[in-house]
Amino acid sequence: MLSFLKCNRSKILKILFYLFIIITFIMPIVRLVIMSFKVSNGYSLGNYGELLKSQRTILSIKNTIIIGAVSNLISMLLGAIFAFMIAYTNIKRKKLMELLVLLPFIIPSYIVTLSWSNLLLPNGTINNIIAKLGMGKINIYSIPGIVFVLGISNVPIVYLITLNMLRKIPRDLEWASRVLGYNKWETLYKINLPQVMPALIGGGILSFLAAIDNFAVPAFLGISSGIPVLSTYIYEKAIAFGPASFNYAAVLSVIISIIAIVGTVLQGLLVKKSINIDSIKDDYSVRIEFSKNVRKSVEIITFVFLTSINIIPIITMITSSFQKAYGTKFTLKTISFENYSFLFNNEGVRSSILNSLVLATTATIFCIIIGTFIAYIKVRKDSESMKLGEMAATLTYAVPGIVLALAMIFHWVEPLPGIRPGIYGTIKILIIAYVTRYLILQIKGSTSAVITVEETVEEAARVAGASKIKIWFNIMIPLLSKQVLSSAFLIYISAMTELTISSMLASAGTKTIGLTIFNFQQAGNYNISSAMSTIIVLLVLTIYFIPKLIKIKNFRGDKDVN
Numbered sequence: 001m002l003s004f005l006k007c008n009r010s011k012i013l014k015i016l017f018y019l020f021i022i023i024t025f026i027m028p029i030v031r032l033v034i035m036s037f038k039v040s041n042g043y044s045l046g047n048y049g050e051l052l053k054s055q056r057t058i059l060s061i062k063n064t065i066i067i068g069a070v071s072n073l074i075s076m077l078l079g080a081i082f083a084f085m086i087a088y089t090n091i092k093r094k095k096l097m098e099l100l101v102l103l104p105f106i107i108p109s110y111i112v113t114l115s116w117s118n119l120l121l122p123n124g125t126i127n128n129i130i131a132k133l134g135m136g137k138i139n140i141y142s143i144p145g146i147v148f149v150l151g152i153s154n155v156p157i158v159y160l161i162t163l164n165m166l167r168k169i170p171r172d173l174e175w176a177s178r179v180l181g182y183n184k185w186e187t188l189y190k191i192n193l194p195q196v197m198p199a200l201i202g203g204g205i206l207s208f209l210a211a212i213d214n215f216a217v218p219a220f221l222g223i224s225s226g227i228p229v230l231s232t233y234i235y236e237k238a239i240a241f242g243p244a245s246f247n248y249a250a251v252l253s254v255i256i257s258i259i260a261i262v263g264t265v266l267q268g269l270l271v272k273k274s275i276n277i278d279s280i281k282d283d284y285s286v287r288i289e290f291s292k293n294v295r296k297s298v299e300i301i302t303f304v305f306l307t308s309i310n311i312i313p314i315i316t317m318i319t320s321s322f323q324k325a326y327g328t329k330f331t332l333k334t335i336s337f338e339n340y341s342f343l344f345n346n347e348g349v350r351s352s353i354l355n356s357l358v359l360a361t362t363a364t365i366f367c368i369i370i371g372t373f374i375a376y377i378k379v380r381k382d383s384e385s386m387k388l389g390e391m392a393a394t395l396t397y398a399v400p401g402i403v404l405a406l407a408m409i410f411h412w413v414e415p416l417p418g419i420r421p422g423i424y425g426t427i428k429i430l431i432i433a434y435v436t437r438y439l440i441l442q443i444k445g446s447t448s449a450v451i452t453v454e455e456t457v458e459e460a461a462r463v464a465g466a467s468k469i470k471i472w473f474n475i476m477i478p479l480l481s482k483q484v485l486s487s488a489f490l491i492y493i494s495a496m497t498e499l500t501i502s503s504m505l506a507s508a509g510t511k512t513i514g515l516t517i518f519n520f521q522q523a524g525n526y527n528i529s530s531a532m533s534t535i536i537v538l539l540v541l542t543i544y545f546i547p548k549l550i551k552i553k554n555f556r557g558d559k560d561v562n
Helices: 002-037 046-052 055-088 094-106 109-119 125-132 143-153 155-168 171-179 184-213 216-222 230-238 245-273 292-310 312-320 338-344 347-381 384-398 401-412 427-451 455-463 468-496 500-505 513-522 526-561
Strands: none
Touching (some): 002 427, 055 094, 055 143, 094 155, 109 143, 109 216, 109 526, 230 500, 245 401, 347 468, 401 427, 455 468
16 A cells, blocks of 8 residues: 555656646747747748848848857867866966956856957047057957957857866877877877867857857847847847737747757767766876976966956956046046946845845755756666756757747746736746756756765665655765755856846846846946946855855865864
């Protein structure tokens, strides 16, 4: 009888889990695809035909591919160079260099965009110097400007994947090459480059997908100058509120999603090619020795370059936040705290910060619980249902954010026939969208964490009489916490500074940090948007460095005790 009840309970829980996955992850995307075929008198390909006849649609697709491809070349080139230098060479201060490389990963792309638009003002210092040299001024509000900002924003993606692979290439292969008479550079070309190429191309694909998914950069730099890409064109159609505007937005969403999903599949195939070296321990030893003079020259050039692209624009943005009028020269006499006074006394701004903190905290907690549950059952039970859950979560992360936001609108107005939860325009739909968007990050992180804990540890605790609750609180949580919280940190930062999803789903009372900055910028309040961006940069860096400072303090405390 007990076994029968246990079996039934297991089946009921499995059915409930399947329903959760279908309703939360799969049905929104299916609804979106169905909406793309819906016309006034039924369903057909009419919307596709109508949109593909439009020159603006063709231009949007063309711009998306060109911007994605060219910005990806920048990301791949810089990401590969920095990964090689940090992984293989004897340059000093690698941790500082890595922080500078990863800065665009920590700081939201719309703040990076704002910082560059402040640096390259039409009448700014740099453009005035260029004009005096007889050259044309740099227009950041252009396709080359969008390409450049996206290129440097996505460098960390290529860098992290390539760095990981470079450190896993066995030294034995290099030594065999040197025995055969090849020098270190020939060995690098003939041995290391082919080994790292799948990772580099995979990183490039992810960089391309990040570029076509990005709404902030083309919105900040392209909307005002009439440069459409698919992400901003979807936004344009969705907010038009015409008779078929949502259907047209759905068509565009399907087009960009096909590109994104194909790219994700290709990247997955490349990962499988290099999966056999995942168990190899990272090798941090120096493989390329520069002479003292060459090393110092490389260090100076690298630090100057990284400071120029990642630090100076931020500093320029910060200085502009203390100016009353946009574009005025920064001097001690022109310093004003008026923009900050406005922000701290503005109810809407305070509300947006609170909303983002609540959304990020709530979404992260849900992701930790659900993601770790899926990861644990998948690893321990080899559960097919959990693998389906992981695939569904991958799908909602693979499609661009603007697409997912539109799918949320179509689905959650009436998720099931006759059921209208009334959550559209509330903070609830944003929480659901964030969990749907970022859950896969937690599943991946928690899976890696669970794999590191041997099942025998749990079995030993059970034999000793510990209950499941005690096993989790006394054993599993302490052992899993580091890797689980690493993924959770990424989710928290991403959710707190998110713009794309909230631009479609937020209402007057649920505006977020990203959307508020976007609204200031679109309204022409550039210095106020710079001031708010400065606050967010300080907040993000504080959140980023607090765990590191705690770790250093604990380490020093341990040393003192010992």
